[in-house]
Amino acid sequence: MKALIVDDDFYSRNMIHEILRPVAHCDIAVNGEEAIEAFRRGLDEEEPYDLICLDLLMPELDGQQALREIRAIEKEFDVGPQTEAKVIVTTMLDDEKETHDAFFLGGATSYLVKPIDEEKLMTEVKSLGLL
Template identity: 45%
Template sequence: MKVLIVDDDLANRVVLQSFLRDKASRINMAANGEEAVQAFVMALDEQAPYTLILMDIIMPVMDGHGALETIREAEKDRGVSPGSEVKVIMVSCLEDQKNVCQAFFHGMATCYLTKPLSKEGLETALSGISL
């Protein structure tokens, strides 16, 4: 499983990386949505796409909602077939209805988890996703 962790807080990226260390063959990190989109598009163009993205919402430069929508556009532009899109777990301190709905309905997020995240919570979410 190839994973991209996107969060502007280094401590959060390191914690998520430690949670996934035993499950992922490769883990890359990005500090904002723009970096995430660049990494995603490069991996897709190299035909080595990410299997899973963990994405924060509140970040500088480009937020998680914008990044996810741009990633979905890139998939469409490159002919990724429906159902084969990268799985995305939004990981945020925001749990209001507006942000949750935007993640699912505009960004087609796979899952939405609120911080602080536990290893058990992430494992439960991953068990419900076909990777």
């Protein structure tokens, strides 16, 4: 499995990386712009990401905007719904509007509230069929 961890907070990035490292090749981006560049590069090199853990609130380009752009790039590359990246939105906000927007406007697959718990993340990854 290939995973992209996108978070501006070092602790959160590191925690998710430590959890996923035994089961995935992990790349890290610290903002939405880096995430989009990494995602496009993965498709260009025919090594797409299976999983993206995406923080919603980040500087430069937030998670909502990055997710919309990632889904647009998948359309550009003719990636169908069955093979699109699974996106787990991770955020400190337990905000219904943010959740609604991530799912219905951005195409998120799942949602976890920080701090990320190993058991919850691994259960989610398994439920998405990635393990």
